[in-house]
Amino acid sequence: MLPKLFHDLPANALKNINFQKSETIFRQYDETCGLYFVISGKVSLKRHSPNGDEIIIHNAGKNETFAEAALFSKEYHCDATAIETTQLVLINKAAVLAQMASNPIFAMNLSAQFARQIQIYRRRLEIQAIQSADERVYAAIGDGMLQGNIIKELAAHIGLSHEATYRSLANLVKRNKLTKFARGKYIIK
Amino acid sequence: MLPKLFHDLPANALKNINFQKSETIFRQYDETCGLYFVISGKVSLKRHSPNGDEIIIHNAGKNETFAEAALFSKEYHCDATAIETTQLVLINKAAVLAQMASNPIFAMNLSAQFARQIQIYRRRLEIQAIQSADERVYAAIGDGMLQGNIIKELAAHIGLSHEATYRSLANLVKRNKLTKFARGKYIIK
DNA sequence: GACCAAATATGATTTCAATCATATGTATAT
DNA sequence: ATATACATATGATTGAAATCATATTTGGTC
Numbered sequence: 001m002l003p004k005l006f007h008d009l010p011a012n013a014l015k016n017i018n019f020q021k022s023e024t025i026f027r028q029y030d031e032t033c034g035l036y037f038v039i040s041g042k043v044s045l046k047r048h049s050p051n052g053d054e055i056i057i058h059n060a061g062k063n064e065t066f067a068e069a070a071l072f073s074k075e076y077h078c079d080a081t082a083i084e085t086t087q088l089v090l091i092n093k094a095a096v097l098a099q100m101a102s103n104p105i106f107a108m109n110l111s112a113q114f115a116r117q118i119q120i121y122r123r124r125l126e127i128q129a130i131q132s133a134d135e136r137v138y139a140a141i142g143d144g145m146l147q148g149n150i151i152k153e154l155a156a157h158i159g160l161s162h163e164a165t166y167r168s169l170a171n172l173v174k175r176n177k178l179t180k181f182a183r184g185k186y187i188i189k
Numbered sequence: 190m191l192p193k194l195f196h197d198l199p200a201n202a203l204k205n206i207n208f209q210k211s212e213t214i215f216r217q218y219d220e221t222c223g224l225y226f227v228i229s230g231k232v233s234l235k236r237h238s239p240n241g242d243e244i245i246i247h248n249a250g251k252n253e254t255f256a257e258a259a260l261f262s263k264e265y266h267c268d269a270t271a272i273e274t275t276q277l278v279l280i281n282k283a284a285v286l287a288q289m290a291s292n293p294i295f296a297m298n299l300s301a302q303f304a305r306q307i308q309i310y311r312r313r314l315e316i317q318a319i320q321s322a323d324e325r326v327y328a329a330i331g332d333g334m335l336q337g338n339i340i341k342e343l344a345a346h347i348g349l350s351h352e353a354t355y356r357s358l359a360n361l362v363k364r365n366k367l368t369k370f371a372r373g374k375y376i377i378k
Numbered sequence: 379g380a381c382c383a384a385a386t387a388t389g390a391t392t393t394c395a396a397t398c399a400t401a402t403g404t405a406t407a408t
Numbered sequence: 409a410t411a412t413a414c415a416t417a418t419g420a421t422t423g424a425a426a427t428c429a430t431a432t433t434t435g436g437t438c
Contacts, residue, residue, distance in 0.1 A: 049331060049377075051378075053331075055328070057308070057311060057315065058311040058312070058314075058315060068307055069304040069305060069307075071301070072297070100296060100297055100300070101297075104293070104296065107289060107297070108261070110300050111289070111296065111299050111300045111303060112260070114304055114306075115260065115261060115303055116258060117303075117307050118258075118303060119258050121313075122247040122310060123246055125247075125310065125317065126245045126246065128314065128317050128318065128348070129317065129348045131394090131395095131425095133394080133395065142242075142244070150415070152414085152415060152416080159317070160395080161395070162415085162416080163395085163398095163416095163417080163418085164394090164395055164396070166416060166417060166418085170417080170418095183403090183404075183416085184415085184416090188238075320396080320424090320425095321424085322424080322425065339384095339385070340385075341386080349426090350425070350426055350427075351386080352386095352428095353424090353425055353426070355386060355387060355388085356387085372385090372433085372434075373385085373386090
């Protein structure tokens with residue numbers, strides 16, 4: 001779901017684009033044209049260090065934006081590549097900047113959107129820092145991080161192996177901390 | 190170092206405040222008055238879940254801002270408490286919002302600041318997800334995350350025990366991937 | 379220079395998640 | 409109804425970080 005604030009932009013500021021697996025979206029040093037929203041699929045954002053190592057910046061998945069910093073920079077800071085078949089919305093930089101300049105409410109909504117994202121990432125860092133798989137899974141479920149009903153995706157999202165995640169879920173149910181009400185569906189007790 | 194953009198605010202929009210260890214800075218549901226910058230010390234941001242568990246949102250340390258989302262909300266979303274003696278700058282919400290409304294450049298700079306923070310947190314998530322302590326330490330050093338010269342702080346920052354961190358540093362030096370040029374000082378080869 | 383607290387270093391042991399291996403269940407397409 | 413790909417589940421083993429225990433070094437203060 002594209003964040004509501006972007007609907008305030010002119011219609012031609014939003015452009016759907018499809019990418020095949022392994023296709024390049026943009027490269028580091030390309031001139032920036034906008035930020036992106038992921039409708040479906042997954043995008044890998046990477047950079048190369050001076051000594052040639054590959055630095056993973058982020059993998060952006062469904063319902064996430066990426067390349068926000070591109071709004072404020074002439075060049076993209078990294079390479080973006082589709083990990084799988086991917087559908088994106090390109091949100092035009094010039095349109096965003098123009099809207100920010102002319103509509104203070106839009107500018108404020110954009111800052112608010114970014115501030116919310118900061119909050120989300122901070123919490124994710126805390127969760128990922130939890131050593132115990134059981135406690136990490138419990139925290140993630142509590143935070144609503146199980147979005148669909150695929151446990152394997154939750155596992156990847158919180159940095160656990162899928163096996164450890166299944167086990168933790170089973171333990172938590174056994175310990176009466178969670179209820180499993182359907183396949184891939186749990187609630188906190 | 191307070192981000193430059195906040196210097197564009199009127200002087201009375203910035204207020205230094207000191208807190209003793211364990212002192213409350215704000216509580217969840219308090220009316221928001223602004224965001225904060227940490228000059229020194231550490232602040233714990235926590236919330237309580239419906240069933241009484243304590244949820245750690247973030248620990249904010251030196252040179253970080255926190256409570257950014259307060260700019261866009263009537264109430265604080267969590268409790269903030271000083272973990273140790275702490276010196277903060279309170280950045281006045283009304284002044285920030287007024288400046289955003291009247292100065293599009295300021296609004297843009299604030300969004301840019303937040304976008305940079307998003308980038309930093311995303312990268313930190315990736316680093317923290319690296320299983321191998323050696324590779325995690327290497328990535329963190331490469332990203333300039335060793336800010337002072339206290340390895341123990343780096344360890345806490347990247348989610349490793351201090352022992353594992355010292356060991357990894359020693360391994361990386363032995364493997365010729367890092368050079369130690371002083372106590373607590375390393376560079377990538 | 380002496381003292382002290384904290385950081386760093388290192389050895390040994392424990393813990394538990396990752397990994398490997400296999401089996402079962404399930405949603406989807408035909 | 410059947411076939412298939414993928415998710416889920418579970419047992420066994422491995423590996424490496426956490427933890428525990430000590431020792432040494434170092435920076436700051438007096």
